[in-house]
Amino acid sequence: MNMQISKSPIGLDGVAAAETALSHVDGERGELIIAGERVGDLAREANFEGVTARLWASATGQPIGEAAVRAELGAARERAFARLPRLLAAADALPIIDGMRAAIAALRGEPGLSDEATIVGALPVIAGALVRHGRGEAPLPPDPTLGHAADTLAMLDGKRPDPRAAAALDAYLVTVSDHGMNASTFAARVVASTRADLFAAVTAGYCALTGPLHGGAPEPVLQMLDAIGTPDRIAPWIDAALSRGERLMGFGHRIYRVRDPRADVLEATVARLSQGGVDMPFAAAVEAYAREALRRAKPHRPLDTNVEFFTAILLDALQIPRQAFTPVFAVARAAGWTAHAREQQRTGRLLRPSSVYVGPLPQEK
Ligand code: ACO
Numbered sequence: 283m284n285m286q287i288s289k290s291p292i293g294l295d296g297v298a299a300a301e302t303a304l305s306h307v308d309g310e311r312g313e314l315i316i317a318g319e320r321v322g323d324l325a326r327e328a329n330f331e332g333v334t335a336r337l338w339a340s341a342t343g344q345p346i347g348e349a350a351v352r353a354e355l356g357a358a359r360e361r362a363f364a365r366l367p368r369l370l371a372a373a374d375a376l377p378i379i380d381g382m383r384a385a386i387a388a389l390r391g392e393p394g395l396s397d398e399a400t401i402v403g404a405l406p407v408i409a410g411a412l413v414r415h416g417r418g419e420a421p422l423p424p425d426p427t428l429g430h431a432a433d434t435l436a437m438l439d440g441k442r443p444d445p446r447a448a449a450a451l452d453a454y455l456v457t458v459s460d461h462g463m464n465a466s467t468f469a470a471r472v473v474a475s476t477r478a479d480l481f482a483a484v485t486a487g488y489c490a491l492t493g494p495l496h497g498g499a500p501e502p503v504l505q506m507l508d509a510i511g512t513p514d515r516i517a518p519w520i521d522a523a524l525s526r527g528e529r530l531m532g533f534g535h536r537i538y539r540v541r542d543p544r545a546d547v548l549e550a551t552v553a554r555l556s557q558g559g560v561d562m563p564f565a566a567a568v569e570a571y572a573r574e575a576l577r578r579a580k581p582h583r584p585l586d587t588n589v590e591f592f593t594a595i596l597l598d599a600l601q602i603p604r605q606a607f608t609p610v611f612a613v614a615r616a617a618g619w620t621a622h623a624r625e626q627q628r629t630g631r632l633l634r635p636s637s638v639y640v641g642p643l644p645q646e647k
Pocket of ligand 1: 494495496497499528529530531532533534535536537576580583585588589590
């Protein structure tokens with residue numbers, strides 16, 4: 283039997299799965315454009331509601347402004363809080379990261395709200411309730427008069443957030459709101475392309491986010507910093523990890539060949555925060571040695587700091603428990619997932635790649 287086996291990149295490196303007007307990653311230049319703006323400018327000038335409005339307007343072709351998104355997300359947070367008993371029913375005995383998956387899967391359309399607002403509004407309510415449940419505390423109701431970032435912090439720790447902390451979380455939410463055809467966005471688009479609804483698409487996106495090669499890396503970043511412990515152990519610890527063939531969490535990227543531009547934005551955001559967590563000179567020394575050691579260990583592959591290294595440091599400084607790092611990432615990326623799912627639906631085209639068959643062939647009879 284003659285079969286033509288096509289040569290295609292395994293892992294889909296360099297394959298364009300869609301056209302998008304939402305965001306663009308230039309891996310050689312270390313540039314990220316979200317909704318027409320460089321990520322650094324956007325994090326300085328826009329808030330989460332503003333970038334979400336731009337993404338949704340682009341994806342749907344329907345104009346929507348920041349104020350309307352702020353009002354809709356506030357209403358959606360309240361609606362999600364009213365639905366918490368149902369949303370958390372399947373999440374009860376699970377770790378936070380898995381409870382979040384179960385609760386997202388339980389979301390349904392709400393009368394008078396768009397599906398995208400229902401989803402994006404619900405995520406911080408669910409994350410806050412799961413964190414508090416883990417501590418034996420009752421969930422806290424949202425305050426629709428607060429911005430999405432400030433209310434996310436308030437629902438996590440019960441305090442009216444310090445404006446600097448709220449601004450720092452807002453900068454984080456903007457910075458990671460969207461990022462081209464990353465694995466979770468691709469998963470969301472594949473599901474949306476089947477004409478499944480936004481709830482199914484975002485559930486798929488969240489599932490893909492949880493792995494440590496994608497959005498599950500920040501907790502292991504802190505574990506690495508804890509394990510290294512002191513400056514004198516940086517070099518031996520990293521050298522030993524690399525010689526065992528381990529991957530350093532918070533380093534490397536499929537697209538970037540230089541430092542991830544989001545690392546610059548988040549490093550500057552941490553520097554503006556007065557409250558501390560990880561010792562910054564120590565983290566900077568770990569980063570510097572890791573970059574050097576990776577250059578030595580993998581001379582064939584440029585590997586540099588990715589967004590997750592400073593995500594871990596920033597979310598820790600904001601006193602967000604590490605088990606909630608990936609759920610808080612999802613709070614931000616839900617803006618991108620919902621926009622990409624809508625953009626994909628508008629194309630009407632099923633995403634269905636091919637595979638390279640390497641199994642046995644039938645014998646000629
Ligand atoms: N530490 C050590 N070695 C690494 C790392 C790393 N962080 N990343 C890649 N490499 C090595 C690989 O082992 C491989 O080595 P080899 O050629 O000797 O076999 C080489 O670099 C090429 O690696 P690929 O597998 O081609 O890289 P890929 O594009 O698949 O990896 C990934 C991207 C998954 C992000 C990888 O860099 C990684 O595992 N990083 C650590 C986890 C992490 O930080 N994840 C968060 C990513 S950011 C985000 O998703 C939001």
